[in-house]
Amino acid sequence: MKKSYLIIGAGLAGLTIAYQLKKRGQQVLLLDKGENHSSSIAAGIVNPMVFRRMNKSWRLDDFLPFSETFYKELESLLEVSFYHPIPILRCFSSLQEKQWWLEKSAKREYEDYLHDFQNGNTEHPLLHCEFGMGKVKSAYWINTSVFVENFQKYFLTNNELRVQEFHSGDLFPAEARYEDKIYDGIIFCAGHAQKYLPYFHHLPIxxxxxxxxxxxxxxxxxxxxxxxxxxxxxxxxxxxxxxxxxxxxxxxxxxxxxxxxxxxxxxxxxxxxxxxxxxxxxxxxxxVKDRRPLLGQSDEYNHLYLFNGLGAKGYMMAPLLSLEMAELILEGKEPPMEYNIKRFS
Ligand SMILES: Cc1cc2nc3c(=O)[nH]c(=O)nc-3n(C[C@H](O)[C@H](O)[C@H](O)COP(=O)(O)OP(=O)(O)OC[C@H]3O[C@@H](n4cnc5c(N)ncnc54)[C@H](O)[C@@H]3O)c2cc1C
CATH class of the missing domain: 3.30.9.10 (D-Amino Acid Oxidase, subunit A, domain 2)
Structure with a gap:
């Protein structure tokens, strides 16, 4: 049976979970106060590496292929282009970094991501690359303003998005009623502004x-x-x-x-x-301090959910995490403790 869900916030988190629920035949309504300052400002770079220690990004082998398929699928649905593959040239900032690059690029598990070391200085006279440089493959960027604007338009034209502020005084959480309508679930995707709402306050966003x-x-x-x-x-x-x-x-x-x-x-x-x-x-x-996202269901009111904490790598993680969120909401499948909000209970 079709269930109905209210989603607070139509940034990256809200849009992706709304899409996953809708794809599974559910009714969604997004509320957004029209003040997006993260998802549409972001550069949208999806970098497979964490340069600090020259390691692969967390769950890279899960997130990267899933996200690429997801964005390409959305491009055809929305009939716009926002997914752009692009190599990243990392100019090393120390000999240590160069050393890490050489060690990692010799390993099989990095062969899809790290290209050969280059000397750099002569080829790129206007760059500071005295320790050399390396090319990261399999990176891409999302044109975030095009993505957010067109994804929001998709829900707006289907009357599934209202530009309206959510007021907690109009929510009756025990019965999942907002204003005069009862929902099967209410999902908070307010980004940093979750801090100003009275739910999930114990979480260290x-x-x-x-x-x-x-x-x-x-x-x-x-x-x-x-x-x-x-x-x-x-x-x-x-x-x-x-x-x-x-x-x-x-x-x-x-x-x-x-x-x-x-x-x-x-x-x-x-x-x-x-x-x-x-x-x-x-x-x-x-x-979040532990650099892991926040997915989960409220202990206090079981119709309330949260999808947040996407941090600096949100564009790579949101497609798969939104699917895991939908599985929690529709099938009761708990996300692993590593990024479940229960880790802070
Ligand atoms: C400068 C910068 C650069 C970045 N670069 C990258 C990058 O290169 N790659 C990458 O993957 N990530 C990047 N990010 C991170 C990425 O932007 C975030 O992970 C992601 O946008 C978070 O999405 P969100 O939906 O949780 O939050 P938001 O985008 O903040 O969305 C929350 C939405 O909730 C709405 N809202 C809030 N309160 C209410 C309310 N009471 N009622 C109704 N609506 C409400 C807001 O209007 C907003 O639209 C960058 C971020 C910044 C700031």
Missing amino acids: EQTKGQVMTIRTNELSETESLNRKCFVLPLGKKLFKVGATYEWNNPTLHATPDGLHDLQDKLSHLFKGSYELIKQDAGIRPT
Whole structure:
């Protein structure tokens, strides 16, 4: 039988869980107050590696292939293009990093991701790459503003999304009633703004502000993304997104001169050329100290669910995690404790 679900927040988390439930024949209604400051600001880079220790990203072999299929399926449904494969050139920042790269790239389990070491300096005179560089394969980026706008439009035209703020005073959680309608489940996907709602308050969601700038330059390649201290992502037409800052426990939403200074400083460790600043944006990532997402059902009211904590790698994880969320809601299949909200009970 068709069940109905209310979803609070139409960012990456809300849109993907709404889609998974709808695909399984359920009725969904998304409420969004129209203040998205994370999913549509994000660079949307899906990087298979964590450069800090040159390791594969968490659950990479599950998340990466699933997410690619998911985004390609959505592109045909929405009839827009937002999925773009792109190699990432990592300019090493130390000899230690170069060493890690050489060790890892010799291992079979990394062969799909790490390309040969390159010397860099002569080929790329405008880049700081005194320790050499390596190319990461199997990376891609999602054009996040196109993705969010078109995915929201899909639900809007089906009357499944209302641009409206959720008010907790209108929720009767024991009976899963919001205003005058009773739902089979209510799923909170409010990102960092979950902090301002009275449910799931015990969870340690942190507000990690991030700022990015868009620059124009003729001196950078448009066929690869760069990384050292910051990322540089080609957007086309000689425009590049550069980011990002990490400002912990900062819930302010505006771009700042300090943020700009930080971005320019990070870029100066990678790029020696000249550029023109086009704009600066800010957003807030919903992060968790243990760097694992938050999926689960409330202990107190069993019709209430939460899908949050997507952090800095949300675009790679959300497709598969939203499926796991749908399995929890429809079949009672609990996500593993590693990212279940019960780990904080
Ligand atoms: C600068 C920056 C760069 C990033 N770069 C990347 C990247 O390259 N790759 C990557 O994978 N991830 C990146 N991220 C992280 C990614 O953006 C997040 O993981 C993801 O967007 C989180 O999605 P969400 O749906 O949980 O939250 P959000 O996108 O914040 O969505 C929450 C939604 O809830 C709505 N809402 C909140 N409260 C209410 C309410 N009371 N009533 C109604 N609606 C409400 C808001 O309007 C919003 O639309 C970046 C983030 C930032 C800030």
